[in-house]
Amino acid sequence: MHEFMDYVRNAFYDATGWNRESSYSSLNSTANALLNFPTPVGVRLTLSSLASPNFATSYQLGSVGVVDGSISYLYSSVPLDVHITPQSDRTPLATPFQSYRPLPALPRRGDDQLTPYPLHSPSAASLLYGRLYLPQSLLEALVIRRVSPALQLQLSAVSGQFLRDGGTLLGLAQYDVGRYSLEGLASSDGGLLGLRGLYNFGNEVDDADGAAPFPPPAVPSSGATANGGVGGVDETRERIYGRFSAGGEIYYGTLNKSGGVSLGARFATLPAHRGTPLTATLTLNPLMGNVSATYALMAGRNCSLATKFDFNVFSYESDWAVGMELWRKRPQAPAAPISSVEKLVRQRSFQAKLEWRMDDPEEVKETITSQKDADTGAGTSDDDEYTGVLKARLDQNLRIGLIWEGRAKSLLFSLGSGIDLRHSESPFRTLGVEVQFSS
Template sequence: MLEFMDYVQSAFYAASRWNVDNSYASLTTSNNLLDFRTPHGVRLHVSSLSSPNFATSYTLGSKGVVDGSFSFLFSSLGLQVASKSNDLPLGHLVRGYRHLQELQKPEEGWQWEIWHRGKRIDTRDTLLYGRFYLPTSTLEALYLRRISPTRLFRLNTVLDSSLPSGGTALSQLQNDYGKYSTEYLFSTDAALFGFRGLYNFGYDPRYPEHQPSTRPPSHPWDHQSGRLSVGGELYFSPVNKSGGLSTGLRFTTLPVHTGFPYTMTLTVNPLMGSLNSSYAVKAGRNLALCSRFDFNVYSYESDVSVGLELWKRDLDTAWARSMLRREWQTKVAPVVDDNGFISSDFVERQDDAQGVLKARLGIDGKATVLWETRVKELLVGVGAGFNLRKKDQVLGNVGLEISYSS
């Protein structure tokens, strides 16, 4: 489950109209079904969005020793989002199967201009975030700035006495042109330089008037019912005189697809000799499944893991349809595809999810189970790890996480 500050940061991206899915770093979104985090020990989060521009959060945990953190967040862009834990949509807090939407045309620079008496008075959306960890005295900071309609700057820093030079910083300049995206990186750790890129085949949102006429898709690989994306990354450190690269591709169905939504990904790191492939499918309104295969040519070792995501909802289909009709009457426009069907994403956003069960099992016999739900005004997560090959110690780590926000 997302922490409150991550939820607010996601709201900033959405409010500033930045597509976080159109980048090489988010290519393997299907892995959210397998790489979920489980709590260790007992942890309590208390957060607040005191104003549309300012949020605070406090964390207290106990895993052998008592630890915790306190953090703050400031956004120059007012965020009108639900903040009370009993009002937060559970579906927005869980990293699970993601329905990618059709690419949108980037805004023009002049659309951001605001003039008053012959002078430009428009500003750029900015987010500041800081978190201080105890008892380690580690400081983590984040700076986000929307430089232009197609550009975002991100700076992450960590200050810790145990790190070389007392800390590290990572700067990223991201460009999103709809059809493709690029990203430039620099890290003070070993003076690392990096570049990432992602290209989407098919529909070009920059020139919608030059695209084929809208028609119902006849095949799942049709560019209107799915999208094929190819990307890669390259990085080099002149200090260590070493570098690396990787490449990958993804095919995912879009909301217009009439069958089961699914996503296929393949990533290859030729220098490390690793290959990773995954397949995720939304098998039903409340069920998503995923499988992943990892192989390394140098070690001849492979790993196969499977996972599932099962939602619990109290609302039946008839109630959801009636809600959709009422939303339509109140002019809250749902997402409608070219065939006149309402997107499943909109149905899920209107439903009140009561909980979600996530499970993962690997070929090594290690399994993880996580249950996240709402108990009155609290968000609760309970997780446990198992090792099925150790009969004398099957049960591993067990954790409980409780969150409250106002």
């Protein structure tokens, strides 16, 4: 289950127009969500609230052998209530639980993309986040600052007595112009320095209205086909609307004198694609000899599948994993019987008969609506089409991860288990439940 503060932080990115998927670090985000989801351990309860449009709090209490918990606070300089539904009884389940998400449109930056925002401008948005873990007194902090339309700075820190040097500090400078993005990082842990980059191919960002790079192929209105033939079927193959991205990263530890490099590519269909949504990635680590390929798709409106294959060219070792996400739809309610008011308005009212006219359609509609609201309660309809989701994964070591997520009354819950089939005497290695309430 995505924590409430992650939900709020994503709302901050939406409010400021920052594309989280336009980064090399997010190249495998879809496959990771389907294959590497965490299973709950023990019992954990979370109470959260968007106390004001700019301020959120969260309190967590858990029990895994010992009682632990955390206290979180978040402040945003831009209001978030427009981009978030904080009430757990009204939040669509797909928002916190869905793993496969289509790529958003690339941002369009102007010529002033590097011009800094005025210091007190609403566009110069800031986010402050802090979390204290108890009883170990571990402190986590995050600061995000939007400097210009294309530049964003992040500073995160972790402080604890059991950590080396008492804590770590990580700084990120993110530059995104839509066509490509760059990210520089520096960490106090090992004196790590790194650079990442991702380039998007195609002319999607050049489209003026931000839609798909090419309009959907038109279906001939007459019997003639697109290639000039005669018949009722268009022989032109349907175009695949997708985005191809490629990039890499390089990093070096100044203290331990070691470094690394990786290369990666991704193809993902866009929402304009009328076929099966899919995402495929390939990443290489030349120094370690690792090759990783992932493939994820939405097999239907209620089912997503993913697979991953890793291979090392030096040791010839390989790993694989498969994952599934299956949604349970809300059963359709039976058609309501026709109320007495609807039966009444099917005939002309007495006043209309006296005036030799038909009933006013607007008056009839208003009468039926007001009567239905009085019978069922206005504003109590639930537009969420799902009641829960089952997630499962299996790897080459016969380890299974199962989790069921849904809503009970006003509570969001996650019930899951980790199973190891190699230990037939006690296959259930972990078992837990998480409950979350937010207002």
